[in-house]
Amino acid sequence: MRDRSSPRRPRRPAAGPVPGEPGRGERGGIVSGVCHGTLGELYQGPLRAGPEPDIAVVSFPVDRHSWVCFTPGEAAGPPRRPPLGEKSMTAVRLFLEHYGLTLPPGDWSTYSELRVGVGMASSTADVVATLRCLFRVFSLPCDLEVMLGVLARIERADSVFLDEFALHLSGRHRVVRRLGTGIGFHTVFVTEPGTVDTAAVTSRLLAHYRRRGEEYERCLGDLLKGFACGDAAAVARAATVSAALSQEVLPKASFDALLAHRERFGADGVFVAHTGCLAGYLFTRRPAAGVKCELSAFFRSLGHQCSFAQGGYG
Template sequence: MRDPAGAHRLCRFTNASPPGGPERAGPAPAVRDREEQGPPGRGTLSGVCHGTLGELYQGPLRAGADPDIAVVSFPVNLHSWVYFTPGAAAGPPQPPPLGEKAVAAARLFLEHYGLTLPPGEWSAHSDLRVGVGMASSTADIVATLRCLFHVFSLPCDMDVVLGILGAIERADSVFLDEFALHLSGRHRVVRRLGTDVGFHTAFVTEPGTVDTHAVTGRLLEHYRRRGEEYERCLTDLLKGFASGDPAAVARAATVSATLSQGVLPKTAFGSLLAHRERFGADGIFVAHTGCLIGYLFTRRPDADLKSELSAFFHSLGHQCSFAQGGYG
């Protein structure tokens, strides 16, 4: 389990051969050469992936009796890092400090390419809190895969990344460096939404965690009941992205957050909505299946506004954080 404070982690991992599984065709000669020789004489290699501040939209792709869960994740300038330093390490081998899902991703990567990881040291670091809606596990998986592509000097293959994600978990679109409308369960990008929109945020994390798998049935039933409202919300959101209008995107995100109150409510939502105009916020965002909630600003809050926001959130019992989300 990751240290919530994002402490740096280091360990030795000297026996990374993939476990038994379905037999695969041998790697192409160029890949086999890498397997036999190991990585060239280089130092530490790294993979990095950003996380999210929940979603600007989560709901059905379209109204209907059998909805897909569609998301427009809200990328944030906070990251997971994974490092591998080739070279024999003293002492007994230990499991890498990457979390079970990232370890599974590494195993599937090695199985897919028919490779064996050489001796070396793994380490990892993350800004992302676990279980609150920041896509921490998906970011760990993607950072691990990007690191492995670098270790073996392979081009990053998005089909491989998506295939491994699909074998492990429902995922956010953190493997892209742009906004996207994404079917999280099917691991399919419906529409790329570009990098024209960005926000400044003030947000808090409410207590607790949410098990996304456990609440999926409740979400789908809620989407069936409110399908037409979600469809209008998504239409407005996509229009905002198409026109590069962050204020329109923020309004649609507020509608999506409001609809989310009907199934996974946030305690602070009513207070944030009531005081939105007071602070000049353009909208409200939430982690729909997490614990984050906050304000969207199209302009950077100055020091006085940050002080007011901090005092407001403190009065609700929360420590306020500020971060830049999106692009733009």
């Protein structure tokens, strides 16, 4: 029997990861990075009225994600081409150059619930997930400034690098105001055919913003007041105004029908991917099963299969 009067031998603390050195994942050495996407924007327009408008966005986060995994280890056979996209591979190179690191041997794998080119921030989410994975590979704290610096050298970006709403200058990669996590919506949306190249339509957008600057400024003011008060219905109304203004320059085929039938379904607002192909309804309360059936039939009558998803955070 052990002598209870004798002190226990102190346990030696487990060695932690060494920053800057390749770490090991929780199981089998696998390390993962994850990032949510968006359902377009609740607002996209100028930050303020004026002759030289900046493109400001309040992205609409959705509970759908992009995953990037890295499994360290020597691969058998000839080297395999990484499954990462071109932008994510650029992010890997810029990350390693910034820290002066060398990636250990291993394999990348990816998976995404986000469709490409429709307004779900798929490429930005891929890049952010890749960077989050790299921070974990090397046991480094996730540095937002480093992430923004990498994104700035790759593309105009949505604010999916934050886990909250934000008013964000997408071209300058600058967060103007954090808007918190108090607002959330139930959504139903469709994806119209085609894709939109944001860079190709930027000049048209800026010309439109100059023409309608005062309307956009009022819209953004109402949206920010809604966030400040935690009033989801007010945010939904402002999002509808932003979507309607976008319709003048990058129209969605289903938008007029959505707007005309909004009250019939009890929706609080309409949202779109301003430079994408998404359009849908915002609900501050979960639609009942019967309403979902009616919504499905309605969107099918427009030639689309609808999807339901949780947007925001509240």
